Amino acid sequence: xxxxxxxxxxxxxxxxxxxxxxxxxxxxxxxxxxxxxxxxxxxxxxxxxxxxxxxxxxxxxxxxxxxxxxxxxxxxxxxxxxxxxxxxxxxxxxxxxxxxxxxxxxxxxxxxxxxxx
Amino acid sequence: xxxxxxxxxxxxxxxxxxxxxxxxxxxxxxxxxxxxxxxxxxxxxxxxxxxxxxxxxxxxxxxxxxxxxxxxxxxxxxxxxxxxxxxxxxxxxxxxxxxxxxxxxxxxx
Numbered sequence: 341x342x343x344x345x346x347x348x349x350x351x352x353x354x355x356x357x358x359x360x361x362x363x364x365x366x367x368x369x370x371x372x373x374x375x376x377x378x379x380x381x382x383x384x385x386x387x388x389x390x391x392x393x394x395x396x397x398x399x400x401x402x403x404x405x406x407x408x409x410x411x412x413x414x415x416x417x418x419x420x421x422x423x424x425x426x427x428x429x430x431x432x433x434x435x436x437x438x439x440x441x442x443x444x445x446x447x448x449x450x451x452x453x454x455x456x457x
Numbered sequence: 458x459x460x461x462x463x464x465x466x467x468x469x470x471x472x473x474x475x476x477x478x479x480x481x482x483x484x485x486x487x488x489x490x491x492x493x494x495x496x497x498x499x500x501x502x503x504x505x506x507x508x509x510x511x512x513x514x515x516x517x518x519x520x521x522x523x524x525x526x527x528x529x530x531x532x533x534x535x536x537x538x539x540x541x542x543x544x545x546x547x548x549x550x551x552x553x554x555x556x557x558x559x560x561x562x563x564x565x566x
Contacts, residue, residue, distance in 0.1 A: 370551070371550075371551050371553065373553035373554075375556075380558065381558060382459065382544060382556050382557055382558035382559045383499070383544065383556040383559075384459075384556075385553050385554070385555065388551070388552050388553045390551035390552070391551075396552065398552075398553065399555070430498060430499070432553065434549075434553070436550070444487070444489070444504055444549045444550075445501045445504070446489070446491075446501065446546075446549075446553070446554060447501075448498035448499050448500075449498060450497075450498055451497075451498055
């Protein structure tokens with residue numbers, strides 16, 4: 341089954357304690373992204389990756405790091421979490437397909453609800 | 458820059474129609490529509506790639522006006538299962554999507 345998995349699904353932590361949220365996809369997609377979702381603000385992109393070892397900042401990258409050492413994995417790292425990073429986080433993967441027509445679909449993971457106290 | 462969605466929220470009775478609009482200040486080459494149920498991940502509905510293109514998915518269809526940099530999502534004869542938050546997204550290349558803030562749709566029996 342094609343899917344994007346994230347772990348953990350829920351996390352409560354304290355300010356300053358480093359954490360990593362893992363993301364893995366089994367579709368061999370080249371493109372992966374991290375988003376955060378906050379009430380009234382929609383989904384905002386944190387970082388994205390075009391391929392292994394190729395990452396770039398999205399709209400709200402401050403306080404986050406990512407890495408893409410393998411095609412299937414794209415972990416999100418918070419070196420020193422702060423309360424304003426309390427949010428719902430989604431990992432997504434996507435691929436452009438050139439077949440009968442150009443198609444593009446982004447698959448989202450189930451989300452990670454992070455609370456920083 | 459985030460596309461702008463309107464309205465922010467809609468409350469309908471089952472069987473009524475709804476229109477959700479998405480506009481951008483930047484040139485649009487594609488518009489993507491997603492639906493998110495409460496507590497779940499967004500799910501892809503459709504992508505529109507050409508100006509004036511219309512696509513359909515069950516009783517949900519969409520149009521894309523490249524010149525006006527706008528897209529509209531049409532929900533016909535709404536069902537309870539249509540409830541959720543609808544997002545439009547622009548972009549769609551290697552750098553992912555930029556989403557609007559969403560439109561909350563509540564369908565009442």
